[in-house]
Amino acid sequence: MKSGVLRDRSGALLLVLPVIVFLAVFFLWPLWTMVTAAFVDDAVSKVLPRTASSIVSWDGQGVPSQATRKALVQDLSAASEEQALGEAVRRLNSAASGFRTLLGRTIPAVKAAPDPAQVDLAAVDPRWNDTRFWVALKEAMPPYTDRNILAALDLKRDASGIIVAEAADVSAHRLIMLRTLMVAAMVTVACAVIGFPYAMLAASLTGWKRSVLLLAVVLPLWTSLLVRTAAWFILLQNEGLINRALQAIGLIDSPLPLIFNRLGVVIAMTHVLLPFMVLPIYSVILGIPRNLMSAAQSMGAGPIRAFWRVLLPLSLPGLLSGSLLVFMVAIGYYITPALLGGANDQMISSVIAFYATGTANWGLAGALGLILLVVTTVLYAIYGRFSTSQQVPGA
Amino acid sequence: MFRALQATFGIAVVVFLLMPIFAILPLAFTSSVFLNYPIPAYSMRWMHELTTAEVWRTSILNSLIIGSGATVLATVLGTLASLGMRRGALPMAGLLRTMFLLPMVVPAVVLGVGMQIFLVRLGLASTYLGVIIAHAVLCIPFVIVSVSAALQGIDPTIERAASSLGARPVTVFRRVTLPLAIPGVVSGAIFAFATSLDEVVLTLFVAGPNQRTLARQMFSSIRENISPTVAAAALLLIVGTLCLGGLGALLRWRQGRKTAAAAA
């Protein structure tokens, strides 16, 4: 008996193991890599290990000791990896502008010197007498940093290490996060307002009418997201079908601005996410015994009261899980805002993509990604608790 | 009055849901250079463009290569996992299930950032294998959901019956469990292929110019210089999806016939 259980268990484990390994390596590990990218800051200390250990004792006044300066020269002459050195330079330059040219002059001089120990930094470039560069060097040494996560929240540390708000014109991450939540909330409300009565209607109908209503929900799900986005592009543009139709019936004189603005994003996202609202509500309503409404009416409740007191409370779980699902998916949306939104409609995903692919600022991309990941995970956990069904509807 | 209101609402939402899909298709055959109505004349020029222009042709080919690779990988891994989780013999089955479904939930951009850094380190960035792996991660949940549902629909006493009638475990699996689970595996694979076909965000992060897929190409085309080729590509995708669905139905039917023939 016992061995039977063990055999079953090890057999099952053997079958599940490949996916566990695959997802651990190619899903969890990349996520972890992204999280560490936000906090790890070892570009400089990796290239300049001796300087790193020596500069710790410097008090930040004037210029570091002779030993520290020697360590730096030694590190620079030993640094051989082009790419790592380049990353270190980029990191230092972002902390103190001018560092790139400073090192651009120093490194060849050090490498060219017959005996690096004899090189006097101040003689190579007088800027080595400037405390500013040494401070930047010292601050770049700790291998971990909260700089990125602070920057993601529009915060920074001032000279004395106290966390302060970033100047409003420098960074607008909070504004974008707020906008992301706003857009997601608008889409969720729109989906709920359309989806709830629609699901009720579908559940109350029978035969081909119900089939048509459900097909209309499922068909878009089966259609490529890009096809749908391109289709909205066609419909919403100034010369698009909607504007033409409105003009033709004389409702408007000049085209309404429907695309490259918030309205276009919300319309298209509502279209894309509506099925995620309708399907959970529909399945919950279908599970409500029909005779409950009859029972309520037999006890003297009119149709509206019966709806209000019986059907609505019972279908609320569907509405709740649908809303959570829509909101959760909406906050991570990238394609639709990128194609149909204007500059002021970009959501957090676009910003992350910008830092990652545009400026190769992995740290900031990672920090913003971490925030989005945490919010999504929390919403998913809540969704898992509330949703009655075990399955997440397929996209 | 109320009924009329209901009908109006229902029709309006159905139109809202379906209009975009039907609006884009005729534009695949426009003769105009604008992706817009009215259509001055019908022409095959954009279909021709789609199948002959280098960027579009390679992107279609890439989509097929990457889609097939990701589908095979995800279907094999996902089916094995579903079989393993079936009997509930595993400890922490709930946690595992959550982990398996998580790729469906994590925002694609977040996964994309992590994947990009990670694949660069492995030397898999901008390779077919890298893109296939990235897509497979997204496809696995769909396979698991689909196959698990099919397995759940199999009455375990049917397998007991086979066993009592003299079938060894391997035979029970081959003759009873697998034929009954095949529809789920097939629809899981179709879901996987459709997911890969439609994937843009991860592809943006991990693919190089050589692995540009059809969806990726459509994305940049809409963004940079929109032309009716996008509508032609959309038509191709929709027809492709329909064919895939038809193929799935056919396979299921054939599979049913085949197991029947083998047993007779």
Next chain:
Amino acid sequence: MRPFIQFESVSKAFGSVTVVNALDLAIEKGEFVSLLGPSGSGKTTILMMLAGFERPTQGAIYLDGKRIDHLPPYRRQMGVVFQNYALFPHMTVAENVAFPLEMQRVPRAEIARRVERALDMVKLKPLKDRRPSQLSGGQQQRIALTRALVFEPSVILMDEPLGALDKQLREHMQLEIRELHKRLGLTIVFVTHDQSEALTMSDRIAVFNAGRIEQIDNPQVIYDTPRTRFVAEFIGETNLIEAKIASVDNQVARLSLGAGLSARAHAAGGLSAGQTASFSLRPERIRLGMAPEGSNALDMTITDCIYHGDHMRVQLARDDFSLVARCERLAGHWTVGAPVVASFDPRDCTVLAQ
């Protein structure tokens, strides 16, 4: 020489819950034995252990002298008919029936012949190319039975095989299975919770309660002389009488029933005067009349009279002592409130183990 099937102090526990407790059971070749009991009494677990789907926690199971409890189901050669038939939905009727023969590597031509013959026997040959889902419940049941019989297993196990059928069909199938049992000389172990099914079909009935056999005997003995209170109540309807024994004399006990009534009952050994015991008296063994008959005659009053079509149930009482009698519809005209004399044979009043 061991019996054909033998359970030797078999126990089965799921975790900390013991479902079968030190069971001994012997079944002879050619016997039709029913395992009867309420749900949760362990009868299905016993069947599943015999079929090989569950392993005993303790004890041994023998078939034809060989120990089998370590064998997997596919090596046991037992035909199992499941509650919901468990027909393979992706195979036709003929393929379902051919399956066990294929597993035994019977040559193709012979498979075809035997499937034909088997389907002919249950008159379902015309349906051989249908899928199970296209058959009625009764037809599915017959296919499941055919599939279990076709490979000539040494034992047929049936797990509530008729539970899903409607009453008429169920009674018809009961006769059909009985007829097959006789004709083919099959050994059948039949699990059911329907007592009338067990009474009509079995050579012997084992009545289960909470993982133990309460009584195992032929149907008549089980019905007429239930050994325990559980058996008496589970099978048929009975009057349970708690009585004080006034005296025991020559296997006849005098009972004082309360309300000033007394009666005689057949006393098995072990009863002594002064003791309190439970007795079972089947309602149909009570005769109602205006005058006393035989050695037991109780003066009582009719409190209710319920019409049941083929019989009447008459409630009798005297103070706090009450009885139910079952009598012929035409046996008399009984009015509620009328006095009546209830008579019964002492042999029909059987003592129950505590």
